[in-house]
Amino acid sequence: MARWEPNAPQRLADAALELFAERGYENTTVLDIAQRAGLAKSTFFRHFQDKREVLFGENALAGPLVAAIAAAPAEAAPLDAVACGFDALARDVFTPARRAFTVRRRAVIDAHPDLQEREALKGVSLTASMTRAMADRGLPDLVARVTAELGALALRIAYRRWSDSGNTDEFGALARRALGEVQAAALTVEGGPGRFPRP
Template sequence: MARWAPDARERLRTAALELFAERGFEATTVPDIVERAGLTRRTFFRHFSDKREVFFGDDEIPALAARAVAAAPADATPFAIAWAGFHALAAERFEPRRAQMQAARRLIESEPALRERDLQKQADLRDALRDGYLLRGVDAFTARVTAGVAVELLQIALERWLADETGTPLVQHLAAGRAGMSDALAHP
C-alpha cells in the first residue's frame, strides 16, 4: 500500500462514498474504505477522525471560517466577512466537488446519525463565526444573529445548488438566497 500518496484524502473520500452507496453507511467499515483506496488505516486516521468525517471534513470549514474572520480587514462588517468566505468556499471547495457532494447529501439524508452530525457541523460553523466576531469586538447579539443568519443562508444555498440539475453555480444560489432572505425580513 502507498505510504505517502499525495491524493490520499480524496482517494479515501471517493472510496468511502462508493462503498456507502453500495453497502450503506452502517455496513461500511474503515478497513473496507482503506482497502478500496489502497491505503492504510493510519493514513485514514491521519485525515479523518472517523468514517462520518468523510462527509464533513472534521473541523476544516469552521477552522477556515475562524481564520477568515481573524484575517479580515478591520473595517469589514461581520456579514461581509462571512459572505466573502462563502464565495471562496463555493469556488475552491464546493464547485469542484459538486457530484461528490450530491452523493454525500443523499447518504446524509438517509442516515439519522449523519443528519445529526450535519446539524452539529452547522452549529460548529456558527460558533466559529460568532466567536471570531466577538474577538473582533462585535457585540454579542450582532455576532450571534449574523453568524446564525449567514450559516442558514449558506445551508439553503447548498441545498438548492445540490438539487439543481441546471448547473447553476453555487454563488448564484447564494445571491438568490440572500435576496430572498432580505425580502422575507423586509415584509414580515
C-alpha cells in the same frame, strides 16, 4: 516523507463515498472501506476519528470563511461581511469541479441519521466560528450571534440548492441570493413594532 501509494486519506474518502453510495452506510464496514483503498482497518482510524468523519474530514469551510469575514472592510454591515465570506467559499471551496462530489455526498448523508447527526454538529461548530469572526469585527456578542445564525441559515439554503442535482448555478450566485432572501425574511419577522401579516 513519501509513502507507498500517496494520499491515503483521499483514497479512503473516495472508497467510502463509493461504498456508501453502492450499498448504503449501514451495510459498509470500515474494513470494506480500507480494503477497497488497499489499506488496513487500523490505518483508516489513523486518518479519521471515526466512520462518520470520513465524509466530513475536509472541513475546509471554517478557515476560508472566517478569514474572509475578518478581511471584509471594517465599515461593511454585518451581513455584508458574511457575503464576503460566501464569496471566498465560492472561489476556494465550492468550485464547479467539486459539485459532482458534493451531489453524491449529499445523497449519502440524507440517507442515514448518523451522518445527519454529524452534519448537525459541524453546523453548530461552523456557526460558532462565524460568531467569533463577527465578534472580532467589534460587534456586540448577541449581534454577532444573530448575524452568524442568519448567515448559517443562508449558507445551508445555498449549499442545499447547490447540492441539488437539478441545479447548475454557481455557488456564489446561490449564496448571494439566499443571503438576500434571508435578510428580507428577517425584516418581515421584525417588521418594526407592528404585526404580521400587516392589516
